[in-house]
Amino acid sequence: MQIIEVKNLYKSYKKIEAVKGISFSVNQGEIFGFLGPNGAGKTTTINVLCTLLKQSSGEAYLDNLEISRNQGEIRKRIGLVFQDTTLDDYLTAEENIKFHGYAYNMPKNLLAQRTENLLKMMDLWDRRKENVRSYSGGMKRRLEIARGLLHLPKVLFLDEPTLGLDPQTRRKIWDHINEIRLKDKITIFMTTHYMDEAENCNRIAIIDHGKIIALNSPEGLKIDLGGDTVEITTENVSEAEKEIKSLNLKPTITNNNISFQVPNGNEFLPNFVQNFQQKIISIELRRPTLDDVFISLTGKAIREQNQSSTDQMRSWRNRRGMGGSR
Amino acid sequence: MAKEFFRSIYVVTYREILRFIRERSRLISAFLMPIMFLVVFGAGFNRLIGEISPGVDFIQFMFPGILAMTVVMGSLFSALSIVWDREFGFLKELLIAPLSRTGIILGKALGGALTSSIRGLILLGFAPVIGINITPALVIKLIPMILLLSITLSGVGFVIAARMRSQQGFQGIMNFVFFPIIFLSGVFFPLTSTPNIIQTLSKFNPMTYGVDALRQIFFNDLNVIDKNIQPIGIEIFGHITTVWENITILSVIGIILMMIATWMFSKQE
Ligand SMILES: Nc1ncnc2c1ncn2[C@@H]1O[C@H](COP(=O)(O)OP(=O)(O)OP(=O)(O)O)[C@@H](O)[C@H]1O
Ligand SMILES: [Mg+2]
Numbered sequence: 001m002q003i004i005e006v007k008n009l010y011k012s013y014k015k016i017e018a019v020k021g022i023s024f025s026v027n028q029g030e031i032f033g034f035l036g037p038n039g040a041g042k043t044t045t046i047n048v049l050c051t052l053l054k055q056s057s058g059e060a061y062l063d064n065l066e067i068s069r070n071q072g073e074i075r076k077r078i079g080l081v082f083q084d085t086t087l088d089d090y091l092t093a094e095e096n097i098k099f100h101g102y103a104y105n106m107p108k109n110l111l112a113q114r115t116e117n118l119l120k121m122m123d124l125w126d127r128r129k130e131n132v133r134s135y136s137g138g139m140k141r142r143l144e145i146a147r148g149l150l151h152l153p154k155v156l157f158l159d160e161p162t163l164g165l166d167p168q169t170r171r172k173i174w175d176h177i178n179e180i181r182l183k184d185k186i187t188i189f190m191t192t193h194y195m196d197e198a199e200n201c202n203r204i205a206i207i208d209h210g211k212i213i214a215l216n217s218p219e220g221l222k223i224d225l226g227g228d229t230v231e232i233t234t235e236n237v238s239e240a241e242k243e244i245k246s247l248n249l250k251p252t253i254t255n256n257n258i259s260f261q262v263p264n265g266n267e268f269l270p271n272f273v274q275n276f277q278q279k280i281i282s283i284e285l286r287r288p289t290l291d292d293v294f295i296s297l298t299g300k301a302i303r304e305q306n307q308s309s310t311d312q313m314r315s316w317r318n319r320r321g322m323g324g325s326r
Numbered sequence: 327m328a329k330e331f332f333r334s335i336y337v338v339t340y341r342e343i344l345r346f347i348r349e350r351s352r353l354i355s356a357f358l359m360p361i362m363f364l365v366v367f368g369a370g371f372n373r374l375i376g377e378i379s380p381g382v383d384f385i386q387f388m389f390p391g392i393l394a395m396t397v398v399m400g401s402l403f404s405a406l407s408i409v410w411d412r413e414f415g416f417l418k419e420l421l422i423a424p425l426s427r428t429g430i431i432l433g434k435a436l437g438g439a440l441t442s443s444i445r446g447l448i449l450l451g452f453a454p455v456i457g458i459n460i461t462p463a464l465v466i467k468l469i470p471m472i473l474l475l476s477i478t479l480s481g482v483g484f485v486i487a488a489r490m491r492s493q494q495g496f497q498g499i500m501n502f503v504f505f506p507i508i509f510l511s512g513v514f515f516p517l518t519s520t521p522n523i524i525q526t527l528s529k530f531n532p533m534t535y536g537v538d539a540l541r542q543i544f545f546n547d548l549n550v551i552d553k554n555i556q557p558i559g560i561e562i563f564g565h566i567t568t569v570w571e572n573i574t575i576l577s578v579i580g581i582i583l584m585m586i587a588t589w590m591f592s593k594q595e
Contacts, residue, residue, distance in 0.1 A: 050422050052418065072330075072424055075424040076424045080418075080422055082418055085415055086415035086416055086417075086418045087419075088419075090348045090349055091341075095344060099337060099340070100419070100423070102333070102336070103333075103337050103419075103425055104423060104424060105329075131348075
């Protein structure tokens with residue numbers, strides 16, 4: 001059964017066309033991911049699906065309700081964790097949760113019971129009486145996920161749920177998400193630009209410049225790519241590129257690395273190395289990653305050089321609770 | 327629908343009050359303002375200036391004005407808090423919850439009005455120290471007036487804040503809107519003793535009617551009122567307004583402002 005269905009959705013801001021006609025559907029109970037670089041239109045799509053923005057054209061259904069015409073009903077059915085924190089820093093974790101419970105009109109017993117369950121699961125129960133201001137970035141995220149799940153939504157939207165967190169915390173958060181997802185039978189719609197995080201999804205839509213350029217399971221995407229990935233570094237990149245092209249292969253270049261796909265790497269490699277005219281500094285043969293999928297689809301790496309600094313700034317802003325107002 | 331509307335008012339008001347208690351600076355300022363007032367005005371200002379008009383001394387004239395100012399500052403805070411919430415992200419939590427937009431705004435206004443009343447009550451608590459006698463009956467009459475003034479003035483703030491994104495911009499407008507509102511309201515001097523242009527401008531200022539109403543309630547209670555010698559009431563086309571007329575004008579302005587504010591707020595993305 002399909003819980004979300006999007007048909008030819010467009011969204012323009014005053015000057016920018018952020019989402020340019022996307023269509024996809026999300027099955028009930030699955031983890032569906034949007035993978036794409038900065039500015040691809042991920043957050044914009046979520047904002048339309050969660051009733052914060054109205055689409056410019058096209059249709060979007062959640063639980064068989066057209067979203068822009070049934071905002072009240074939609075809001076009851078969804079939970080959100082935004083890219084930038086939306087907690088009240090001046091209140092304690094417990095008060096933030098309680099406010100949410102009141103706002104969603106939860107019965108007292110259920111609220112008390114779910115508050116305890118979720119905060120314990122997120123390892124926040126002992127610190128529930130502390131002001132959120134004193135929380136670390138990871139704790140805030142966990143609290144927001146707990147809050148998003150509190151009212152038993154049918155769909156939980158996670159916009160870059162682990163942005164700026166260390167790998168250990170990220171893994172922990174994913175363990176929690178998976179545990180609750182199975183227990184409460186909810187569907188998860190998430191965005192990310194971490195490749196390894198996208199591996200958690202049942203299906204992934206790769207989105208770039210407001211368009212979906214591929215949609216499949218992580219395995220399917222890699223298989224579609226065909227065979228193995230060869231990555232080489234050489235002294236003369238442009239000459240090497242020419243030579244690879246002459247072999248009827250499609251090389252993509254990122255940071256002086258040339259990578260391309262071949263059907264059967266083990267057989268291809270010895271011959272290639274023997275006949276290649278340029279000097280090879282290093283060579284690697286591997287199973288394709290989602291990174292390779294992305295590079296071959298868009299011709300560029302998802303995480304460009306300047307990415308890490310943006311990440312740091314973002315996480316700094318998150319910690320300070322200074323989310324932008326997008 | 328109606329249930330959702332009242333729940334929205336309730337949860338938002340609840341949070342405003344919780345935050346008022348939590349934010350120490352706001353609590354402290356609620357106590358500090360009256361103390362500052364006492365130091366400045368208690369220290370012989372009175373003797374220096376003497377009677378502002380026969381039967382009413384300076385402190386008696388000023389006190390209702392200071393009360394109005396305290397209240398208006400409070401409603402400024404509550405309007406500002408929408409911009410804060412937007413900037414710090416919490417507004418999104420409100421906007422995606424199954425709450426009514428009108429209810430959110432009214433909850434903010436009511437929360438601001440209640441916290442303003444707390445500030446007002448603290449100020450009233452200090453009144454005896456400077457020789458102003460406050461009777462319980464007076465306090466009971468003042469509270470609804472304080473609530474009305476606060477809600478109406480927060481309407482001004484909300485109309486400005488409904489679309490505003492950054493606090494800096496908001497502060498700028500505050501300087502050009504709120505300070506004129508306070509200065510053109512007759513808080514500091516009787517309007518009848520000001521130039522015509524100021525008197526005319528002040529009649530478009532909702533706060534003027536609040537200050538005057540508070541003053542009339544005070545003077546009635548203190549029995550210092552003498553309509554013949556006391557410049558009180560706002561003159562509109564030759565008619566001097568009564569307390570009830572002031573309240574009516576203030577309510578009408580308040581309702582209009584709130585309607586504009588909720589309309590702007592509910593239309594936003
Ligand atoms: N409120 C806005 N007003 C105008 N343009 C906007 C607004 N929000 C986003 N945009 C633009 O729309 C495009 C898509 O932005 P969006 O936030 O959806 O990207 P994203 O995929 O979430 O990126 P990121 O990974 O950086 O979060 C960008 O070009 C962005 O500049
Ligand atoms: Mg985004």
